[in-house]
Amino acid sequence: xxxxxxxxxxxxxxxxxxxxxxxxxxxxxxxxxxxxxxxxxxxxxxxxxxxxxxxxxxxxxxxxxxxxxxxxxxxxxxxxxxxxxxxxxxxxxxxxxxxxxxxxxxxxxxxxxxxxxxxxxxxxxxxxxxxxxxxxxxxxxxxxxxxxxxxxxxxxxxxxxxxxxxxxxxxxxxxxxxxxxxxxxxxxxxxxxxxxxxxxxxxxxxxxxxxxxxxxxxxxxxxxxxxxxxxxxxxxxxxxxxxxxxxxxxxxxxxxxxxxxxxxxxxxxxxxxxxxxxxxxxxxxxxxxxxxxxxxxxxxxxxxxxxxxxxxxxxxxxxxxxxxxxxxxxxxxxxxxxxxxxxxxxxxxxxxxxxxxxxxxxxxxxxxx
Amino acid sequence: xxxxxxxxxxxxxxxxxxxxxxxxxxxxxxxxxxxxxxxxxxxxxxxxxxxxxxxxxxxxxxxxxxxxxxxxxxxxxxxxxxxxxxxxxxxxxxxxxxxxxxxxxxxxxxxxxxxxxxxxxxxxxxxxxxxxxxxxxxxxxxxxxxxxxxxxxxx
Numbered sequence: 001x002x003x004x005x006x007x008x009x010x011x012x013x014x015x016x017x018x019x020x021x022x023x024x025x026x027x028x029x030x031x032x033x034x035x036x037x038x039x040x041x042x043x044x045x046x047x048x049x050x051x052x053x054x055x056x057x058x059x060x061x062x063x064x065x066x067x068x069x070x071x072x073x074x075x076x077x078x079x080x081x082x083x084x085x086x087x088x089x090x091x092x093x094x095x096x097x098x099x100x101x102x103x104x105x106x107x108x109x110x111x112x113x114x115x116x117x118x119x120x121x122x123x124x125x126x127x128x129x130x131x132x133x134x135x136x137x138x139x140x141x142x143x144x145x146x147x148x149x150x151x152x153x154x155x156x157x158x159x160x161x162x163x164x165x166x167x168x169x170x171x172x173x174x175x176x177x178x179x180x181x182x183x184x185x186x187x188x189x190x191x192x193x194x195x196x197x198x199x200x201x202x203x204x205x206x207x208x209x210x211x212x213x214x215x216x217x218x219x220x221x222x223x224x225x226x227x228x229x230x231x232x233x234x235x236x237x238x239x240x241x242x243x244x245x246x247x248x249x250x251x252x253x254x255x256x257x258x259x260x261x262x263x264x265x266x267x268x269x270x271x272x273x274x275x276x277x278x279x280x281x282x283x284x285x286x287x288x289x290x291x292x293x294x295x296x297x298x299x300x301x302x303x304x305x306x307x308x309x310x311x312x313x314x315x316x317x318x319x320x321x322x323x324x325x326x327x328x329x330x331x332x333x334x335x336x337x338x339x340x341x342x343x344x345x346x347x348x349x350x351x352x353x354x355x356x357x358x359x360x361x362x363x364x365x366x367x368x369x
Numbered sequence: 370x371x372x373x374x375x376x377x378x379x380x381x382x383x384x385x386x387x388x389x390x391x392x393x394x395x396x397x398x399x400x401x402x403x404x405x406x407x408x409x410x411x412x413x414x415x416x417x418x419x420x421x422x423x424x425x426x427x428x429x430x431x432x433x434x435x436x437x438x439x440x441x442x443x444x445x446x447x448x449x450x451x452x453x454x455x456x457x458x459x460x461x462x463x464x465x466x467x468x469x470x471x472x473x474x475x476x477x478x479x480x481x482x483x484x485x486x487x488x489x490x491x492x493x494x495x496x497x498x499x500x501x502x503x504x505x506x507x508x509x510x511x512x513x514x515x516x517x518x519x520x521x522x523x524x
Contacts, residue, residue: 062432065470129380143401150405150484156470164471168402192379195372 010038013350017046021124021354024364028341028357032350040345040353042338047368055328060086060295061159063328068154070330071366073116074309076102076109076145079158081306082328084239085317086160088304089297095289098162099241100282104175105148105157107271107278111182112141113309114264114271115189117361121261122193124358125202130193137185140178147171160295162288172279179272186268194265203258207344207356210255217343218336221311222263223360227255233307244281247274257359264361296323310334310361330369334362405469406488409508410460410501411481416451418443419505420481423457427473427482435466436473462499464490485511 016027025046031039051070055063067082068075080102087094094102119134142152147168149157157164193199209219211227224231232249234242250266252259301318311333318327337360344356391398400406410419423440441458445451474482485507496503 058432059430062430062472065432065468065472129376133383146404147401148403150401150403150471151469154468154470156472164475165403188379192376196376197370197372200372 023362026364035349037345037348040342042341044367047364051369052328059323065156070369071363072153073113073363074109075155076105077308080106081304081313081315083158085302085304085315088302089300089319090160092161092291093289095162095286096283097285098287100278101163103241104275104278107274108141110271110309111268112138114268117264118189121358124354125199133189137182140181144178161291166287183272202355206257206352208256209344213343217340219340220333222260223337226252226259226263228253233305233312237305239306245274245277257355260359308333332366334366338362338367400486404486405471405484406486407467408473408482409485410504411483411508412505419457420479421457422453422455426476430472430476433466433468435463437461460501464499465497
């Protein structure tokens with residue numbers, strides 16, 4: 001029987017929302033030809049909690065508790081974006097010490113978040129060992145977060161004009177000790193996975209996206225930097241004290257899964273550099289600037305971009321006077337990165353779709369918000 | 370092949386590290402000094418009543434509506450033993466709704482609430498709603514410093 005007369009049809013398969021590799025509740029519908037993916041349709045919204053609408057009924061500070069819960073792996077970085085927006089609206093200048101405390105916490109948070117990515121990507125590739133090593137490092141950092149802010153994930157620590165409470169006694173020495181341990185831990189993680197032949201063959205050349213396409217989709221953060229675009233909000237539009245700090249922006253050029261992984265590994269080392277500089281430079285003084293007793297900004301609007309571990313995180317805040325914000329809009333980096341998945345998954349195998357999704361490092365809490 | 374072997378060496382080295390596992394329900398690690406568990410009511414030992422006057426500010430600001438407070442006239446004020454005209458009548462904290470966010474502590478005008486180390490809400494017959502006696506007990510336990518640990522022991 002001639003094979004060319006054999007009729008084949010594309011098959012549509014459903015993946016998720018309750019799939020262990022989808023990093024939350026994410027569903028994608030794949031159209032496949034044999035093992036090859038022809039098209040992918042992402043479906044989101046399973047974790048929608050109406051953060052933006054809820055924020056309209058909270059006063060300016062309590063909005064922060066929702067922000068911690070959008071991207072729950074990088075609470076400090078989210079708070080940073082919102083607090084800068086609020087300070088701009090209020091016309092408040094934060095105290096010098098508070099700026100340093102914020103940057104230290106944000107960068108430590110970045111390491112913790114990337115460690116989670118490292119562990120999850122290893123687990124997606126079928127290697128469970130890196131997951132345990134990553135969580136050991138995360139645990140050290142979360143111990144620091146707990147000592148500083150009182151919580152391990154939902155911090156609610158930053159305030160307009162400063163932070164809620166000063167660093168505990170002996171924090172700087174303890175932080176240096178933890179950083180040394182984490183530095184060693186990152187090297188260990190590097191040896192465990194980066195040069196592993198199985199891992200390389202699963203990631204190199206898989207899910208590649210060109211720089212032009214990544215920009216078109218609005219990708220940001222490590223996804224964009226892995227395509228060779230040297231874009232980092234900390235450098236292109238420096239906020240807080242980032243213009244005083246010396247750090248490199250790691251860039252890779254092929255835009256595939258492996259490069260996204262390598263960029264994030266290097267970013268962790270740069271974050272350690274930033275924290276070490278901050279620990280050297282941190283001044284004494286009040287941890288709170290001059291803030292009015294009641295937080296009631298004048299009518300106006302402001303948009304602030306910051307660099308989240310996942311990319312360009314934006315907050316659009318509108319005030320019409322009064323105790324409550326009129327509108328809080330979130331520009332989610334995860335959402336834009338996730339929409340590029342369709343482009344990345346073209347002509348991949350089904351088995352690779354899990355790896356590519358893992359390399360995006362999405363947090364569904366932020367995509368659906 | 371070299372990468373695989375390098376990875377194996379890391380795993381082999383880790384084999385000889387001291388285990389750090391703590392069997393949680395039987396033994397637990399001490400918490401950081403500023404840890405946020407559930408809020409507790411501070412007790413005024415001088416007058417023998419809680420500091421809380423039941424003004425409901427915490428209930429109004431609570432983002433999850435976990436707090437329910439009522440106020441009554443203070444009988445001790447009539448006797449002249451207390452300076453508080455009003456005193457808390459009932460203070461109910463819904464443990465299953467509380468997100469340990471510290472907002473109630475910050476908005477309290479009388480410094481009557483504090484975050485405690487109590488964070489375990491599970492039990493065989495757990496009380497979902499904690500009343501005044503339970504909340505005061507949580508605060509008293511915190512004051513005795515049973516659970517707090519210094520920062521240097523943070524792992």
